[in-house]
Amino acid sequence: MRNGWNEQFRGFMFAIAATAAALWVRTLLHPILEDRLPFGVFYLSVIISAWLGGTASAVVAMVLGMVAAAHFIIPPQSSLLIAEPADWVSLLIYAIVGAVTIVTFEKTRCEQREAEQRSCENQELTETLKRSDLQKDEYLALLAHELRNPLAPIATSVDLMARCRDDGRRFDALRRAVLRQLSQLVRIVDDLLDVSRYLQGKMRLLRDPFDLREAVGAAVEMVQPQIDERQHDVRLLIPDVAIGVSGDRVRLVQVVSNLLSNSAKYTPRGGRICIDLRAENGEAVLSVSDNGIGIADDDRRRIFEAFAQVDSSHTRDHGGLGLGLALVKQLCELHEGTVDVISRGPGKGSRFEIRLPLVELPTPSVRVVEKQESIDLESTSVLIVDDNRDAAETLSMLLTFEGMNATVAYDGPMALDLLRKQKPAFILLDIGLPGMDGYEVARRIRADHGQDGVKIIALTGWGGPEDRRRTKEAGFDDHVVKPVDPANLVSLLRGAQPQSA
Known part of the structure; x- marks a missing residue:
């Protein structure tokens, strides 16, 4: 002035x-x-x-x-x-x-x-673009590193499985190692998709009133292998009365499990983790504290940013893409809640606290659920349509082990040609086929009255709400996102109840 x-x-x-x-x-x-x-x-x-x-x-x-x-x-x-x-x-x-x-x-x-x-x-835009370009390069390098981490033991395990197929104990250990690393790969991809959906405004919540204690229990069970592997001492402070919130159960389990996984990862072996759930001033308050490596003030300001890393050097001790806490913040905001972190500095542990609006839970009603009998898959016919030959052949082997008669097609026209000669009970159909995509194949199958009653299940890497809407409109009966869990797929087929075989 x-x-x-x-x-x-x-x-x-x-x-x-x-x-x-x-x-x-x-x-x-x-x-x-x-x-x-x-x-x-x-x-x-x-x-x-x-x-x-x-x-x-x-x-x-x-x-x-x-x-x-x-x-x-x-x-x-x-x-x-x-x-x-x-x-x-x-x-x-x-x-x-x-x-x-x-x-x-x-x-x-x-x-x-x-x-x-x-x-x-x-000039500022130029500097921002330079920083973004540098962050992109750093992120791609980090992504490559995080993907190689699980891929390396998978490749080694597959090679060893071929050498020790007669050693059942060692073969089973290798199989479990492959499954653990595959779970890590799936989690990386799921986190990337969740962040992308949030940034595009496409993340949708299925909200219902429920007891937040259930989400805490499910999250602890989910992260328990990581906690046991690092020999942490976990203390649960859970009230005897229900803590009601209105939210998406799956997403809130994801919030709690991300916080627990973060504490387990950044707490030295044999550390202490405390989970405290309580009602306070009309809010459900959940805090996860640990005696881990702590957080510096500068890092605390950006720790909830996507791809943020406390230690981004090549010698950093902890893996991850830096998406877990970003997803926690995004999901809390979608639930009209908040998340905060408190730490007295490096080496002094940290405490993450989320607050969600408290709601009164409705009185549970007694419902009579009719038991749906599962079908026997023995000799049941299935057509697998996927342009990835390895994926199609391995899935065919899996279903053959279940006693099913599996046939494989590698594109849309080949599948339609096979359907002129047979009528399977199920069709597992990929969406991203070359030339004629899965949507068009499904529409043509539904137009063929000779295939009435066949169950068409989308088997695809696309799993967003819009993708599920499109498959439903095209005539699909169900939508399964790759990579497929074999047990879940078999369970789905057993309960699908085809009208004809």
């Missing part, structure tokens, strides 16, 4: 000085000009004031020029009265030209300021 007043004061003083100089020059030229062009020289003071002092300075110079010309030059001198019409015309022309000059200079000045602002914005 003070700088602004100082600039205006300097501008006014400059206008006074410029007008005084113009008056001095006009006085020197008076023997030549006499009473003609009384305002001519004062145009210069207005132009110079507008150029160097700004709009306010130019306006002051124009007014002072009028006063000086009327008082010192236009007869009668030493008076502000103007008697001659010609002098009034000169005054009017001076005012119009001065105003035009001031407006022109102000417009030019504004355009210059806008150009400078655009230049600064472009």
Whole structure:
């Protein structure tokens, strides 16, 4: 504010000085000009004031020029009265030209300021793009590293399984190792998809009132292998009464499991983790605290950002893409809740606390559920359609082990040709087929009345709400996202109840 007043004061003083100089020059030229062009020289003071002092300075110079010309030059001198019409015309022309000059200079000045602002914005944008490009490179390197981590033991285990197929104990250990690493790969991909859905505004919640204690129990069970592997001591402080919240059960289990997994990962082996759930001031409060590595103040400000890493060096001790806590924050916000972290610094542990609106749970009603009998898959026919030959063949082997008669097709036309000769009970159909996609194949099958009653199950890597809507519209009976859990797929087929086989 003070700088602004100082600039205006300097501008006014400059206008006074410029007008005084113009008056001095006009006085020197008076023997030549006499009473003609009384305002001519004062145009210069207005132009110079507008150029160097700004709009306010130019306006002051124009007014002072009028006063000086009327008082010192236009007869009668030493008076502000103007008697001659010609002098009034000169005054009017001076005012119009001065105003035009001031407006022109102000417009030019504004355009210059806008150009400078655009230049600064472009420079900031350039710096932002450079940082984003660097972060992209770092993220891709990190993603490659995190994908190689589970792929390496998978490749080694597969090679060893071929060598020790007669050693049942070792073979089973290798199989469990492959399953663990596959679960890690699936979790990485799922986290990437969840962040993408959130950023695009496509994440949807299936909200129902339920007891948050259930989510805590499910999350502990989910992370228990990681906790046991690192030999942590976990303490649960769970109330005896229900803690009701309105939310998506699956997503809130994901929130709690991400917090537990984060504590288990960043707490040294044999550490302590405490889970505290309580109701407080109309909110459900869940805190997960540990005696782990702690968080520095600078890292605490950005720890909930996607892809943020406390230690992004090549020698960092802890894996992960930095998506877990970002998803926690996003999911809490979608539930009208908050998440915060408290840490006294590196080496002093941390405490994550989420708060969700507390709701009253409805009285549970007694429902009679009819038992759905599962079918015997023995000799049941199934057609597998997938352009990935390895995926199709391995799935065919799996279902053959279950006693099913499996046939394989690698594209849409091949599948439709096979269906002219047979009528399977199930069709496991990939969406991303070359040429004719899975949607079109399903529509053609539904148009063929000879295939009435066949169950078509989408087997695809696309699992968003829009993808599920499209499969339903195309005539699919169910939607399964790759990679397929064999037990879940077999369970789905047993309960599908085809109308004909």
